[in-house]
Amino acid sequence: MLIEEIRRIANEIPAELKEKKGVFSLEFIIAERKVMFAKKNLTYNAKFRIDESKKELRFTEMLKESGSGFSSGDGDISPGFGFKVETYKTGGGPREGNIKEQSELFGKQYSYNYDFSRIRTALEREADRAGYTFKYQLTGIGL
Numbered sequence: 001m002l003i004e005e006i007r008r009i010a011n012e013i014p015a016e017l018k019e020k021k022g023v024f025s026l027e028f029i030i031a032e033r034k035v036m037f038a039k040k041n042l043t044y045n046a047k048f049r050i051d052e053s054k055k056e057l058r059f060t061e062m063l064k065e066s067g068s069g070f071s072s073g074d075g076d077i078s079p080g081f082g083f084k085v086e087t088y089k090t091g092g093g094p095r096e097g098n099i100k101e102q103s104e105l106f107g108k109q110y111s112y113n114y115d116f117s118r119i120r121t122a123l124e125r126e127a128d129r130a131g132y133t134f135k136y137q138l139t140g141i142g143l
Contacts, residue, residue: 002050002057002130009122015044023049023143030063030114038069044116048123049143056133058143059123061116 006024010017015028024047031042046061124134137143 002126002132005126005130006123009119009126013119015119023047026119030116036069038067040065040067044114044119046119046123047143050132054133055131056135057123057127058135058137059120060137060143061120 003024006026007017010026013026013028015026018025018027026046026048028044029041030044033040033042043064043066044061045064046059048057048059050057120136127134
């Protein structure tokens, strides 16, 4: 069964796999940055739906940056105590490259490399093996 193979992939990453109303999400922290009493996380999030009637897997992905804690007010994280979430979605198609290239969009310096296209490729391969069509979507609309 397709979802069992996807669970195996998630366990190997390791990533958290959840399901809500037929939409699955796969999420894990790619990089973490600590500054004084503040912390920022860069998280990879993929969402997908398996449509049994059409035999297709619809897939979307994004990076999310969040931070919390105290800061010196230098602009690295919002002044004082707080929580901030920023979300960045894919542009014109599947993202390629490593996390360093993506993190430049944030204007931050993460020293971690992660080729997240391997997740999309692994899910696409498993969908194909199970006889499903893999459809990449820019946004979660229609999942």
